[in-house]
Amino acid sequence: MGLDRRAFITFILGSVAGFGITPIQWKLMDDIAIWTQNWSWIPRIPKRSFEYVKTASKLDPGGCGMRVLKVGGRPVTVAGDPDHPLSRGGISALAASEVNLLYSPARIKGPMKKAAVGFESVSWAEAEAMLVEKLVKAKGRTAFVSGDETGTSGEVFSAFMEKTGGAYFPMPCEAQAAAGAWKALGGEGRVGYDIENSDYVLLLGADALDSWGTAVRNAKAFSETHPAGARATAKYVYAGPVRTSTAVVCDAWVPAAPGTSGTMALGVAYHLMADGAAAKGVKGFGSFKRTVASGFTPDAVERRTGVGPDVLAGIARDLRKAKKPLVIVGSEFEEGAGVDALKAGLAVNLLLNRLNRPGGIQAVAEAPRVLSAKVRGSRDFASFMADVGQGRAKAPEVLLVHEANPAYTLPHAETLERIPFKVSFSSFMDETAKSADLILPAPLTLERFDDVYTPYGAGRAVYSVNKPVIKPVCDAKSTPDFILGVAGKMKMDMGFSSFEAVIQAKAEALGADTRSLAQGKAWTMERTVAQNSLNVARAAGVSAARADAGYSLALAPVVKRNIGSAKMAIPPLSVATIMNNELGKDGFYVKLNKKTARKYGLRQGDHVKLAGPKGECKAMVHIHEGVMTGVVAAPLGFGHTAWDSFSKGKGDNVYKLLAAASGGLNAGSRVNIAKT
Numbered sequence: 001m002g003l004d005r006r007a008f009i010t011f012i013l014g015s016v017a018g019f020g021i022t023p024i025q026w027k028l029m030d031d032i033a034i035w036t037q038n039w040s041w042i043p044r045i046p047k048r049s050f051e052y053v054k055t056a057s058k059l060d061p062g063g064c065g066m067r068v069l070k071v072g073g074r075p076v077t078v079a080g081d082p083d084h085p086l087s088r089g090g091i092s093a094l095a096a097s098e099v100n101l102l103y104s105p106a107r108i109k110g111p112m113k114k115a116a117v118g119f120e121s122v123s124w125a126e127a128e129a130m131l132v133e134k135l136v137k138a139k140g141r142t143a144f145v146s147g148d149e150t151g152t153s154g155e156v157f158s159a160f161m162e163k164t165g166g167a168y169f170p171m172p173c174e175a176q177a178a179a180g181a182w183k184a185l186g187g188e189g190r191v192g193y194d195i196e197n198s199d200y201v202l203l204l205g206a207d208a209l210d211s212w213g214t215a216v217r218n219a220k221a222f223s224e225t226h227p228a229g230a231r232a233t234a235k236y237v238y239a240g241p242v243r244t245s246t247a248v249v250c251d252a253w254v255p256a257a258p259g260t261s262g263t264m265a266l267g268v269a270y271h272l273m274a275d276g277a278a279a280k281g282v283k284g285f286g287s288f289k290r291t292v293a294s295g296f297t298p299d300a301v302e303r304r305t306g307v308g309p310d311v312l313a314g315i316a317r318d319l320r321k322a323k324k325p326l327v328i329v330g331s332e333f334e335e336g337a338g339v340d341a342l343k344a345g346l347a348v349n350l351l352l353n354r355l356n357r358p359g360g361i362q363a364v365a366e367a368p369r370v371l372s373a374k375v376r377g378s379r380d381f382a383s384f385m386a387d388v389g390q391g392r393a394k395a396p397e398v399l400l401v402h403e404a405n406p407a408y409t410l411p412h413a414e415t416l417e418r419i420p421f422k423v424s425f426s427s428f429m430d431e432t433a434k435s436a437d438l439i440l441p442a443p444l445t446l447e448r449f450d451d452v453y454t455p456y457g458a459g460r461a462v463y464s465v466n467k468p469v470i471k472p473v474c475d476a477k478s479t480p481d482f483i484l485g486v487a488g489k490m491k492m493d494m495g496f497s498s499f500e501a502v503i504q505a506k507a508e509a510l511g512a513d514t515r516s517l518a519q520g521k522a523w524t525m526e527r528t529v530a531q532n533s534l535n536v537a538r539a540a541g542v543s544a545a546r547a548d549a550g551y552s553l554a555l556a557p558v559v560k561r562n563i564g565s566a567k568m569a570i571p572p573l574s575v576a577t578i579m580n581n582e583l584g585k586d587g588f589y590v591k592l593n594k595k596t597a598r599k600y601g602l603r604q605g606d607h608v609k610l611a612g613p614k615g616e617c618k619a620m621v622h623i624h625e626g627v628m629t630g631v632v633a634a635p636l637g638f639g640h641t642a643w644d645s646f647s648k649g650k651g652d653n654v655y656k657l658l659a660a661a662s663g664g665l666n667a668g669s670r671v672n673i674a675k676t
Contacts, residue, residue: 465517
């Protein structure tokens with residue numbers, strides 16, 4: 001019988017269908033796949049162990065808790081620690097960069113000294129001998145400045161300076177100004193803010209959800225009281241010259257002139273006292289009331305701040321109605337709002353009887369010192385350098401700089417050149433390291449023993465201990481350990497031979513569980529400090545902001561964590577988050593509203609020069625209605641002349657326009673603006 005065309009097609013289709021049903025060919029394909037994967041020349045992916053290690057950020061001023069993922073013994077990424085009592089799983093842009101910076105090619109590889117051209121490598125022994133020689137010759141004309149706001153390292157440095165006859169300074173910061181304000185009022189302990197339990201939070205200048213205090217913790221508290229799609233359980237009001245990222249999400253933004261947060265606080269106090277509020281259990285209330293009644297009338301406050309009497313009266317009324325109100329006065333740009341402004345803010349809380357109560361201000365216990373030292377001279381480094389620059393104080397012979405970059409942030413940075421011998425403990429070639437005579441790179445957070453005690457703004461005592469997560473990637477040495485070694489060479493008894501021993505003593509003095517601390521768990525204490533000597537009369541010392549003659553525009557510096565901090569340049573991973581209206585190929589942008597821009601004949605994208613009494617910088621114009629009239633908003637963090645390719649040469653440095661003020665930098669600086 002012949003096979004016709006139809007039968008042939010039927011046969012072929014049946015064969016294909018049968019081949020698809022049988023498992024034989026699929027088994028053969030599986031065997032081939034296994035066989036080809038076993039060829040000897042195919043590389044094997046190594047199996048590596050992985051673990052999570054808990055620690056706390058030192059780059060983030062709020063001390064974010066972190067979970068560091070280690071693969072094969074090396075940190076590879078970082079995430080927030082949900083068990084940390086402050087950050088509770090949140091993480092900031094600075095903390096998120098802790099691992100990334102470990103492997104940066106821009107890190108300083110080892111100790112170096114200045115050469116005829118650039119720097120040349122030296123051993124740690126040579127560097128130590130060089131520094132000892134300089135300190136001996138200086139005969140006490142030495143200074144040490146540190147930007148570590150939360151660690152016990154400051155005790156090591158201040159004790160060392162006392163023994164050498166020198167002076168120790170912290171860099172200008174909000175915590176320093178707050179400590180001065182609380183002490184001036186007769187307070188004991190340190191000031192904290194129980195923001196989690198407040199139902200009305202008035203933020204006067206404090207950019208609390210981005211750059212002020214424990215920002216990650218504050219943002220957590222805000223989000224919990226403002227659930228999506230549900231009614232808010234607390235009201236947040238922000239007053240300041242710029243509609244910052246904090247002001248954008250708050251329930252209300254009150255435009256107020258730069259540097260007037262203290263005046264606005266006393267304006268609120270005026271209305272509170274007119275409505276019968278009185279500070280109970282503290283001294284000097286009568287004097288305080290008389291001073292405010294005469295010097296901070298609604299009209300006077302409006303002239304200084306731009307805030308109308310009805311607005312202030314409404315705020316005071318809301319504060320009186322709230323069950324747990326809280327007033328936070330702070331810097332608009334993290335460098336310290338000034339002692340007087342912070343005293344005024346504390347006074348408003350005392351008028352509301354919000355001391356050591358849930359949702360109010362808290363007197364948090366100071367950590368016991370384990371190295372005793374008396375701090376000599378002024379504790380305000382910015383003012384000290386201003387005095388040196390103007391001949392009112394002698395420049396030190398030796399300056400040591402730890403976790404700070406004064407050559408970039410201080411308004412009198414050029415004064416550093418008068419100091420004959422400078423030592424930088426920077427891990428990166430920042431502006432200060434670039435001008436130093438000796439560079440002694442310190443390990444980064446994950447490479448060293450360190451600790452974090454109660455970041456400024458925290459409403460309770462919190463203590464974390466960091467152990468090395470990895471050995472130093474570069475030839476770096478812990479700064480406190482190095483100083484202890486130098487002290488030993490100079491025959492000084494510091495009481496400790498290592499910083500690890502200092503931290504152990506600190507933990508024991510606190511009564512903390514050292515085993516839990518070693519596992520990365522934070523120690524907390526709810527107890528507050530009773531107050532017996534508070535005097536509210538000392539809180540009415542805010543004066544009108546000094547007007548720089550001939551300068552017509554108020555300057556509002558702005559800090560954003562993704563652009564860095566006073567001691568840290570732009571984190572590499574954050575470069576992509578900088579917006580086109582913040583930084584362009586031709587420079588960075590300053591912001592003015594339409595009315596202000598029209599007054600000065602400016603349009604979007606114009607190139608301009610800002611000039612103040614202390615310096616000038618170049619920028620471009622971005623028209624933005626989130627800036628009050630008569631104000632130019634300028635971001636801090638650009639204009640680096642050193643660091644790395646992610647930061648160097650981007651925009652200009654606004655710190656050049658700021659002047660030194662008591663307890664920080666001047667938030668009321670003024671400038672002129674002109675098209676270029």
